[in-house]
Amino acid sequence: MITTPRRDMRPSCTGAPGYEETYDRQPEAVPTARHLVAQALDTWALPQLTEDAVLVVAELVTNAVKHATGARVTVAVERPAARTIRIVVTDASPTFPKLRHASPDDEGGRGLVLVGCMAHAWRAERYGRGKRVWAEMGLR
Structure with a gap:
């Protein structure tokens, strides 16, 4: 089941709690995660980051949907x-x-290159029995 961001969530100006939602590991999670990120950035009055941030979360969630195991993927947006x-994407x-270094004819394989170009830093780390992949971005 895909959940939509709760309207009653009120993230703090900085730090926890931020926004977090868990989705079924299905392609429909990608647009829902983009909405979650856009909503957080709107709440935090950071519209300058929205375009790049929704692309980053789309790439990270797409990777989890295509390549991870387990039924769910969790997306968090922290400040x-x-x-x-x-942006943190956790899977099992x-x-x-x-x-990857995609050739010009490849239809995919450029997602993490894009994440690396848009984020100040990104990393994958062990998290329980699975992993979490995060990317940080900000205003300079």
Whole structure:
């Protein structure tokens, strides 16, 4: 079941709680996760980050949908500093994403390159039996 962001959530200006939702690991999770990120950035008055942030979360969730295991994927949007956000995608697969070098004819394989271009930093880390992949971006 895909959930939509709760309207009653009121993230703090910085730090926890941020926004977090868990979705079925299905393609429909991607647009719902983009909405979650856009809603958080609107609440935090950071519209300058929206275009890049929704692309980053779409790439990370798409990777989880295509390559992870388990029934669910969790997406969190945190604000560790006034001008910085962190997007976190958690899934049950212990396999880390691999940065590929796609050829011009490949239809895919560029997602993590895009994430690396838009984020100040990104990383995959063990989380329980699975992993979480996060990307930080912010205003300079």
